[in-house]
Amino acid sequence: MSEAVLEVQGLSARYGNVCALHPVDLTLGRGELVAVLGPNGAGKSTLLRAIMGLTAGSGRVLFEGAPLARNDARAVTQQGVILVPEGRGVFGPMTVRENLDLGAYLLGNRAGEIAARLERVFALFPRLKDRQTQLAGSLSGGEQQMLAIGRAMMAGPRLLLLDEPSLGLAPRLAAEILETLGDLNRGGLPILLVEQRAPLALKLAKRAYLLSVGRVVAEVTPDQIASPHDLARYYFAAA
Numbered sequence: 001m002s003e004a005v006l007e008v009q010g011l012s013a014r015y016g017n018v019c020a021l022h023p024v025d026l027t028l029g030r031g032e033l034v035a036v037l038g039p040n041g042a043g044k045s046t047l048l049r050a051i052m053g054l055t056a057g058s059g060r061v062l063f064e065g066a067p068l069a070r071n072d073a074r075a076v077t078q079q080g081v082i083l084v085p086e087g088r089g090v091f092g093p094m095t096v097r098e099n100l101d102l103g104a105y106l107l108g109n110r111a112g113e114i115a116a117r118l119e120r121v122f123a124l125f126p127r128l129k130d131r132q133t134q135l136a137g138s139l140s141g142g143e144q145q146m147l148a149i150g151r152a153m154m155a156g157p158r159l160l161l162l163d164e165p166s167l168g169l170a171p172r173l174a175a176e177i178l179e180t181l182g183d184l185n186r187g188g189l190p191i192l193l194v195e196q197r198a199p200l201a202l203k204l205a206k207r208a209y210l211l212s213v214g215r216v217v218a219e220v221t222p223d224q225i226a227s228p229h230d231l232a233r234y235y236f237a238a239a
């Protein structure tokens with residue numbers, strides 16, 4: 001049996017006539033946290049959305065050795081592949097608690113399991129516990145990101161994909177959130193982390209794919225990226 005949790009083979013995506021993602025290959029091993037780095041417009045979100053089947057793409061995506069059911073969002077969730085989208089995607093007019101409960105919708109009325117997951121989320125993000133009845137739209141940006149990750153955890157992920165969780169956050173809060181992702185990963189959860197803030201991501205990831213103009217232009221280890229110039233060299237070489 002393959003050791004890979006996620007295998008992406010020749011995955012490409014287009015918007016109309018524009019090719020936003022040229023065939024991409026990537027793998028994520030058991031318990032790994034791998035980063036995808038790239039400048040604005042590189043195709044990072046498109047890659048995650050194509051993996052999930054939210055953007056039409058051609059190519060193969062295997063999860064734990066079997067094809068991911070990309071034509072069926074519920075089935076993807078059922079398989080345990082959960083995306084925390086760019087911009088967080090929390091439901092503003094609903095409370096924190098209602099947002100969290102939505103994450104566990106596949107559990108139906110299994111109250112005991114829902115309560116256990118809630119406790120785990122509150123242990124990760126105690127601030128959410130204090131704000132259960134607050135409307136999600138009135139949370140700070142950092143709290144909304146915590147809620148988005150918390151909601152994903154309510155789904156019982158076996159693989160977590162995150163699209164720029166540090167976007168728009170002050171450096172200290174961004175670091176705090178990424179540290180929490182590091183804790184989740186050390187607990188055994190495989191994570192594919194899209195980030196523009198390379199230094200933050202490279203603190204956690206042991207490997208990173210560099211995306212530029214819709215292509216993977218390099219696969220690097222953190223020691224190969226000593227300064228932003230090293231990244232720019234890869235990006236511009238491909239542009």
Ligand SMILES: Nc1ncnc2c1ncn2[C@@H]1O[C@H](COP(=O)(O)OP(=O)(O)OP(=O)(O)O)[C@@H](O)[C@H]1O
Pocket residue numbers: 015018020038039040041042043044045046047086196
């Ligand atoms: N729905 C869409 N229709 C047409 N073009 C799109 C659509 N979504 C994205 N694109 C284009 O595809 C390319 C890749 O976009 P994508 O959002 O994947 O980049 P990104 O790396 O996530 O950028 P950012 O860091 O700004 O989030 C861009 O040129 C973008 O304009």
Ligand SMILES: [Mg+2]
Pocket residue numbers: 044045046086163
């Ligand atoms: Mg994006």
